[in-house]
Amino acid sequence: MNNPDPKSNSLWTKDFILTSLSNLFLFFSFHLLTPILPVYVVEMGGDKFAAGMVVGIFTVSALVIRPFAGGALDILDQKKVLFFGLIVCALSVISYEWMVFVSFILVVRTVQGIGWGIVTTTYTTMVSDFIVAKRRAEGMGYFGLSINMGMAFGPLIGIWLMVEFGFNYVFLIAAISILLSMILSQFIHYQPKPFKKANSEKVSFIEKRALLPAVMVMMVTLAHGGILSSLTLFGQETGIINVGWFFLASAFSMMVSRPTAGKVADRIGKNFVIVPGALTLVIGLLILSY
Template sequence: MKEKLWTLKFITLILSTFMLFLGFQMLLPTLPVYVKDHGGDSTSVGLVIGMFTITALIIRPFAGSAADRMGRKPILLIGLLITVISIFSYIIVTTVLLLLLLRLVHGLGWGMSTTIYGTIASDIVPSDRRGEGMGYFGLSISIAMMVGPLLGIWIMNVFGFFILFLLSALFSIGSLLLSNFKIYDSKGNNPRPANTRPFLETLFDVKALFPSLLMLIIAITYGGIVSFITLFAEEKQLDNVGWFFFANALCLIIIRPIAGKIFDRKGHFLVLFPGGILGITALFYISYTNSPIDLIVSAILYGFSFGLIQPSLQAWTINRSSPEKRGAANGTFFSAFDLGIGIGAILLGAYANFTSYSSMYKLSAFIFVIYLLVYGVYIWVSKNKKTSNKSVKRTISS
């Protein structure tokens, strides 16, 4: 009999995560416009997005390690407080330089809180339903991705940036309040005995490195999407770019539970390989976009691609790690995600400055090809190892 998945802890965790990501997603398509309005170019936009992810990257391993040693709750609350204060501070920032500095601080809070939410999810979800459970957990993020950008763009256009930043901060406060309810697993929230492992081993989980590498590669393309799709649409004179985010997130919502069940029953190949093919197709399609319909079609393709890959890689990461290193494993995984977004935002933004957004998305499609090559090498090496081990066993037995 399967363990119960939909507990009060799990539902409250999903709601709390949704509130945090909703406030965050409202800023994704609007901050590039804010930077442009204050005299920034594509490189400046890339830096504002990229530097945020760099500080999140730096803090995640420490947050995951601290969560394993001190418990989940104190690290989560500190991260959420930093997030709330940072978003409120956007209201008084008027220059690109100050915004960049504030984004560095915001990245610390974001990195801490999202790492711990993912760790709490891995504590709560039954091990035999991990792919399915992490898929449903990811729905809270996907729904925020669907609603947040549309809401953010509408508020920006109708009420301006003051109200936008205020509401974003209020949603983060909602996440902070909900996080004080019963979302903590009794084991995961207890400080663990003193660890005798070297300090660096508590920060990263070696077993999480390969799926995290794949996530890093995919996240580079995601950095190009979230940083520049609004400006790309403006360049092409396409209205209502919010529908790109809506369609993309709707497809994430549809595919995540399906991907999770396939992962649990059949393994990672049947989700990670098709996801890569869809990603290549999506980014080439974006590069040739000339109409709102083209933009929505590309969003659908990219949504299915990302929805197949991201939750499956996270579940694979957790499956490869031991319970006492889940915080470190999640920190490793999300650090790779952040690093990829940062690389994508900064390098692809600089590339777009010298070429065009269309050329930039063609380059992003090639990055998906690299993902498939790396994953293909892993499959080939794994099969050869299994064959070699079987041969050795036959030789010993004979």
Template sequence: MASPVHTIESPALWTRDFIFTTLANLFLFTSFQMLIPTLPVYVEQSGGDELAVGAVIGIFTVFALLARPFAGKALDTLGRRIVMMIGLLIFILAVAGYYWTTTVFFILSLRVIHGVGWGITTTTFGTVISDIIPAQRRGEGMGYYGLSTTLAMALAPLFGIWVMGKAGFGWLFFISALLAIASFLISQIIRYPSLPDSTETEVSEVRSRLDEWVEKRAVFPSFLAMTLGLTYGGIVTFITLFGKEVGISNVGWFFLANAAMVMIVRPMAGKLFDRRGPVWILLPGAFFTVAGLLLLSYSTNVPSLVLASLFYGVGFGAIQPTLQAWTISRVAANRRGAATGTFFSGFDLGIGAGAMALGVVAKAMSYAAMYRVSIVFMGVYLITYVLYLLKQKEHQKSTRA
């Protein structure tokens, strides 16, 4: 007589707290993304030159990067709720403050505060969602959660430009602040898990002062995220100027098509990660990213631009959430805050460094050539990851022996 087949039910993913955390993240990112294409215009109208416009991005990125390690440590010691409240209040204060700024100096000063708030809140949201998602469905959950970010990236910039043109900067900052307040209010009804207990083994692993701020097990996937961020920095910073160079007037199609593809790919990549592991996503994703960059460099019209964005969207949409899920799966529960901070620091560093390094390349060559050069970063990604896989294989052989 055949024995009955027992099926193991997957733990629930779409819980109350998962939905509220994803929704709060959507409002936060919408508030943030509304200001990306509009703040440079505000700086120009306030008397700023090209240097000031560049500083708007640079100062923000630097202080977000600096805030992340502190946020990660605080999350693992003070708890999730208090850090979330502090980060969102700082973020709201900065966004609301733009309403009263009249000089470039005060705008740049607020960018410091805004960057700190952004660094704290995004690190906190990433940590909280990793607490909430069941370990067996981490890749899938990160994929769905990431859709809130992607949706904001696709629609909020267009919405921000529309509000700026129709109602002015006062309403722009008011609506952005309201969205951030909505994120804060929703975050108050999330049931935050208690801080994980630290076992003696986990505590003993923190050997140096640096280990308290940077999670060493997160460094390798964070390095891969940095290489991806290097290419992304070149796209978000220079795609408009590239469009002018090759005669494409509306480069917004790139972001819309890219975001649509990312939304399709993320959940599928997440499920594949849960079933087969990261290698099945990280290697194919790299080749799609390379193809997207190469196609972009030869784009001369909207159809070719959209085709490039679809390929890049597959690569980016597969790699980024997979690396984040892999980062969390590599660390102890009581180090998730530090790991999330390390991961986003690597990604932010890549975006900032990519914008600066590729800007030098573009000045010396062209924007089209710049995108071809940026493929080198994905080459570093592939070589590094393949060497890691070979090392892991050798380690498994020696262990069996």
């Protein structure tokens, strides 16, 4: 792996910036589609359960593939793993234009989830290697801004494109965004992995120390997933033309808080970030329910 010089405090290296930009275009593509796919399913004749499934089935397939993607990154060339995942994502997005049945949409969404799980696992692994250990939380906070920026503008632009030009334009822009992510990824410096002999020791996919953070992230994303899958349809029922403004406001708040949260976690401790963050999330969800 491409480990940073431990004597250097540099965070904004070329590889860190390129990885963040490439990740930005990937998440922009994802958030372009997220609010409009439930509407697409309903207009194709599906019910609200099927509309929710386009989010659920995507998440499940991404979840299942992640441990295998992580294992592949330990033994295979990161560049090849990343390129494969991006190809799967791009082909899946392009395929939405030719869907004639809701069942086909769900199949393609499953395949897209596999590509998504591979790519996001790869980007996170790569960027953690580019950040010096003592600035890791801060660096991951800045890297997270690429996710927030995609979330800020993706839904807003996606819904606008859907209303003004139709679904096919959304799929086209989403595919182009993945293509840009693919192009940028070719300029990232990948160090070849040393050959590894097969290890006879038993390998487990479960790291006990990661269980508590994993459960906490799962609970947060369950709530967030419900909002993603239902908010656009809710907006249509209540007469809100573009609920993308909700995502813009949410992403802006995260962009403001992430850098500070990373520095606090590095210098004082992660609990000083997790507890206030969880409380504000609960308050926000309660306000949204009314």
